[in-house]
Amino acid sequence: MHQHAPATESTRNRLLIAAGITFAILVAQLIGSILSGSLALAADTGHVAIDSIGLFVAAFTATLLTRPATDSMTYGYARLEAIAGGLQAGMIIIICTVIGYHGILRLITPAPVDGTQMAAWALAGLIGNLASMLVMMGRHRDNLNIRAAFLEVSVDAISSVGVIAGGIITRLTGITRVDAVISLLIAGAMLPRGYKLLKEAGSILLDRVPSDLNADHIREHILEVEHVTGVHDLHVWPLNSHTVLLSAHIVIAKECYRDGHALEVLHQVEECMKSHFPRSIEHCTLQIEPEGHAAHETLKH
Incomplete structure (x- = not known):
């Protein structure tokens, strides 16, 4: 908490x-x-x-x-x-x-x-x-x-x-x-x-994306991170006038789990959220998953 x-x-x-x-x-x-x-x-x-x-x-x-x-x-x-x-x-x-x-x-x-x-x-x-x-x-x-x-x-x-x-x-x-x-x-x-x-x-x-942020731009930034091949279930919403929350599923190649890139991707995306936007997004919940995993998810956003 x-x-x-x-x-x-x-x-x-x-x-x-x-x-x-x-x-x-x-x-x-x-x-x-x-x-x-x-x-x-x-x-x-x-x-x-x-x-x-x-x-x-x-x-x-x-x-x-x-x-x-x-x-x-x-x-x-x-x-x-x-x-x-x-x-x-x-x-x-x-x-x-x-x-x-x-x-x-x-x-x-x-x-x-x-x-x-x-x-x-x-x-x-x-x-x-x-x-x-x-x-x-x-x-x-x-x-x-x-x-x-x-x-x-x-x-x-x-x-x-x-x-x-x-x-x-x-x-x-x-x-x-x-x-x-x-x-x-x-x-x-x-x-x-x-x-x-x-x-x-x-x-x-109503959990509307804050006016100084853009979900499409955030998605583009995440996709620019090396080894990221996809982003889905991206949600950006304000908790109050200070704090912005974000959750997303980050798709990477299966081999990234073997060569250690999964943890590196997590760190890079978190750093990107903190530093690349008009308002820092410091509270991120990220699910790193391999390609093909989305087919097993039952809840679609």
Whole structure:
């Protein structure tokens, strides 16, 4: 058994601190959206709610990822990263839909908005978002889940700037439709992030070949190794955002078993997988077999 998911106590603690800050922002902006009547601030609050949930889930996941693999869970909890990221993506898409619906209604039928309170509460949210980003800095590339949380907090900081600008414009001009426009822009900024995250999580859960690798190229490289005459049952899939797994049946001439080339082929293919591709494939399961052995296999891939 191997440990496949790097996660540290430092990462978890940073996430918990960022989650606490984000939850405080959530409470503050929720109060502010009620007092000001701002849909844009409510939209930003919804975005912050996703951030807060994502950060707590990321912290919980980071804790589980430190647990060792067992005989019953031979990969440990590595797949939790993708599951948590997918759940967060789903929430993002749902809240974008709700924001978009109410934003269009507000454009058709404007509602009163207090621009001063809208800008003031959004400013408090911006300060909190910047603090969360600072806490996560240095750990935001650890895995898909943490990266997603960092990106969402970053987008939320940008959203807060938009809400501040909208509040100022509303205060100066009295045009309340600005609030609806800002809310739709926030939803528009969130939606691509949600789609991208959902796609990444789905690719991992569906065992899709990582985008920076190509199964045909991998097969070609293996076939270039001396004494290799064929490759079949080649599978390449991600365990999480860091680790790529590969399994393959490597066909060699029968005489290679007598002259010692079988072991040499195994070493060369493993070295090739580690060094010839954009992402190193260090976890390989290779079956070296003689020509004609495939006829005895019952399971075809």
